């Protein structure tokens with residue numbers, strides 16, 4: 077059945093082992109981030125079997141899927157107040173930036189007879205989640221009074237909204253803040269988490285600031301690349317996931333539409349370059365399942381022309397292969413397409 081994503085568990089395990097080893101040599105523990113594949117159990121288990129110390133996800137539904145895995149579980153997204161009961165039940169740790177939510181987590185933890193572990197997020201400029209650095213002291217002063225929770229770490233997230241690249245300066249600042257708070261409030265810190273796959277380049281170059289002892293990897297494990305500059309990392313596979321979609325129409329047609337051009341299916345006014353008559357293949361997959369800008373045909377002579385909800389149009393004019401209707405075309409995916417295809421219920425997931 078197509079479309080389908082084929083997942084090579086062996087390659088995922090090799091990627092995980094490679095990064096876990098590199099981190100270990102540098103005194104860094106790894107959180108395996110599972111949100112990009114909706115925490116499919118077998119993939120999360122492959123990460124755990126290959127040495128990640130924590131499984132981390134943004135969504136509590138995903139942590140529930142892996143509740144039977146014997147590993148520490150972390151909720152990455154700042155919890156919603158409406159989900160604190162599930163957070164305390166299914167996550168051992170959560171990343172936080174709001175005092176009122178921490179109070180609710182504390183009350184729930186007391187109710188469940190638990191201590192909920194908390195990593196405080198600091199915003200070092202990317203402007204997504206986190207306590208502003210000048211507010212951390214007053215925040216911690218209040219947070220240490222809350223019963224039922226324990227502050228066990230500090231963390232930062234970069235290169236997500238603002239595109240800010242991790243470096244010695246911002247990560248150094250995180251370490252400094254964490255150490256100051258540890259001394260001032262007698263905290264027992266287990267985690268100083270220096271970011272996601274965009275921090276990998278610092279580790280590879282031996283520049284990760286001393287004191288950072290944890291990283292949270294999704295894309296690096298799954299697609300084999302660091303995300304500060306988008307470089308593929310030697311030693312990592314980039315083809316853990318392969319998407320296959322089936323050709324439903326194959327015809328010679330012009331490269332420029334006929335008629336007055338209005339809007340496309342997504343409200344954008346399209347632009348077309350006239351390349352004459354081309355051989356165009358339509359594959360049965362669309363924006364509900366992928367993002368055409370992050371879909372990379374493995375046959376290098378194919379170009380993705382565009383996509384509507386359920387159709388993706390390819391220029392196969394230059395291909396050396398003689399495709400027919402009913403054939404399948406294979407793609408690598410970048411982050412956007414991987415996220416969508418793994419989330420789409422229309423795309424089958426086949427684990428090899």
Ligand SMILES: *Cc1c(COP(=O)(O)O)cnc(C)c1O
Nearest residue numbers: 109152233272273292293294295
């Ligand atoms: C998604 C996410 C990650 C993992 O990001 P990658 O770029 O895939 O490594 C890490 N931390 C947080 C807070 C996240 O939301």
